[in-house]
Amino acid sequence: MRIAYIDCFSGISGDMIIGALIDAGLPFDAIQTELNKLSIHEEFSLSASRVQKHSLSAIKFDVNINRSHPHGHSSHHHRHLSDIEKIISESPIIRECKPVIMNIFRRLAQAEAKIHDTTIDNVHLHEVGAIDSIVDISGAVIGFHLLGVERIYSSLVPLGRGIVHCDHGVIPVPGPAVVELLKNYPVEYNDIHSEICTPTGAAVLSTLSSGVKPHLKMKTHSVGYGAGTKEFKQLPNLLRISIGDELSEWHQDELWILETNIDDMNPEIYPFLLEQLEQAGAVDSYLTPVIMIKGRPGILLTVMALEERIDNLLSVIYRQTTTIGVRTHSIRRKKLPRTIVEIDTPFGKMKAKQVEIGGTIKINPEFEECKRIATEKNIPLQDVYEMVLRLNT
Numbered sequence: 001m002r003i004a005y006i007d008c009f010s011g012i013s014g015d016m017i018i019g020a021l022i023d024a025g026l027p028f029d030a031i032q033t034e035l036n037k038l039s040i041h042e043e044f045s046l047s048a049s050r051v052q053k054h055s056l057s058a059i060k061f062d063v064n065i066n067r068s069h070p071h072g073h074s075s076h077h078h079r080h081l082s083d084i085e086k087i088i089s090e091s092p093i094i095r096e097c098k099p100v101i102m103n104i105f106r107r108l109a110q111a112e113a114k115i116h117d118t119t120i121d122n123v124h125l126h127e128v129g130a131i132d133s134i135v136d137i138s139g140a141v142i143g144f145h146l147l148g149v150e151r152i153y154s155s156l157v158p159l160g161r162g163i164v165h166c167d168h169g170v171i172p173v174p175g176p177a178v179v180e181l182l183k184n185y186p187v188e189y190n191d192i193h194s195e196i197c198t199p200t201g202a203a204v205l206s207t208l209s210s211g212v213k214p215h216l217k218m219k220t221h222s223v224g225y226g227a228g229t230k231e232f233k234q235l236p237n238l239l240r241i242s243i244g245d246e247l248s249e250w251h252q253d254e255l256w257i258l259e260t261n262i263d264d265m266n267p268e269i270y271p272f273l274l275e276q277l278e279q280a281g282a283v284d285s286y287l288t289p290v291i292m293i294k295g296r297p298g299i300l301l302t303v304m305a306l307e308e309r310i311d312n313l314l315s316v317i318y319r320q321t322t323t324i325g326v327r328t329h330s331i332r333r334k335k336l337p338r339t340i341v342e343i344d345t346p347f348g349k350m351k352a353k354q355v356e357i358g359g360t361i362k363i364n365p366e367f368e369e370c371k372r373i374a375t376e377k378n379i380p381l382q383d384v385y386e387m388v389l390r391l392n393t
Contacts, residue, residue, distance in 0.1 A: 002150050004242065011158055021143040038087060045066070081105060087134065108200075137204060157182060158187070159197055260327065284304040336357055
């Protein structure tokens with residue numbers, strides 16, 4: 001699964017997200033083409049330049065407003081949620097991105113409405129209703145989509161301290177909207193006296209991210225750094241996004257299922273049939289009692305196999321049973337990593353299957369090995385199983 005890991009070690013904002021995605025491989029022309037489709041009356045242009053923050057290279061993404069345009073002053077227009085919904089719905093941007101973008105703005109409106117004791121329909125979206133915020137939020141969603149990202153995780157979200165001036169006056173840092181948006185999301189407070197997590201950054205992250213995942217395993221294909229506007233003495237004002245594939249605790253492979261219903265065969269043949277199927281390379285085979293058409297009792301034969309074994313197994317089925325047709329379909333199997341190991345036991349060395357999950361190793365006895373020891377030592381098979389399991393604890 002293609003994932004993105006957002007490392008917001010010095011905060012997060014909408015423009016930093018887009019800058020990091022561009023640095024990680026998102027073509028600027030592609031995101032520019034989509035964002036220019038936004039049905040916004042104001043004139044704006046986009047730019048992406050390479051900058052240095054504490055000697056680290058990064059991309060600075062900017063939305064440039066044409067202030068000389070007759071509508072240039074409206075870049076800080078006090079839009080309502082309905083105004084933004086109209087902009088997004090009427091824009092010919094990627095269709096799949098529209099509901100995601102609107103969900104982010106809806107959460108922003110809910111946060112603003114709560115802290116100002118009004119409704120989401122009446123709340124004025126001040127800074128987050130400005131043209132640059134609309135572009136940043138839309139661009140972040142579209143950017144992840146264009147890069148094929150299916151799931152997003154992040155680090156803890158750092159929150160600064162102090163005060164900030166905005167359209168509502170002087171408010172504390174982190175801002176009330178940021179705190180509201182990041183409810184139930186892991187955060188940490190640091191000593192940077194500045195707004196390092198903006199409402200747009202908090203809204204995008206808390207809406208798109210699956211959270212902070214301990215012990216995340218991934219194979220990274222690209223890394224990008226997005227630069228913020230401010231300069232901090234303590235650390236570079238950067239956002240890092242890694243794009244890659246998540247590594248699972250289990251392996252996945254493809255198997256084929258061969259199935260047939262049998263109602264006219266001597267049941268004494270079934271044990272021999274299962275032995276023949278195993279020798280022909282079946283991963284597993286089993287019998288299930290079924291009630292067939294017209295109420296006839298029968299047996300459902302199910303065989304699991306790798307694709308290259310299908311012909312051999314079909315030959316066994318047609319040769320050893322009365323069936324004249326077999327259904328086939330492919331399935332996906334997720335299995336824990338396993339290895340065959342040799343273990344020391346009171347009865348001597350024997351082979352067993354070793355599996356690992358969540359850092360815990362388990363030893364599973366192999367039936368044929370337990371059967372061999374039980375036969376050689378003339379002891380109950382169950383005793384051999386229990387002895388191997390005790391070694392595993």
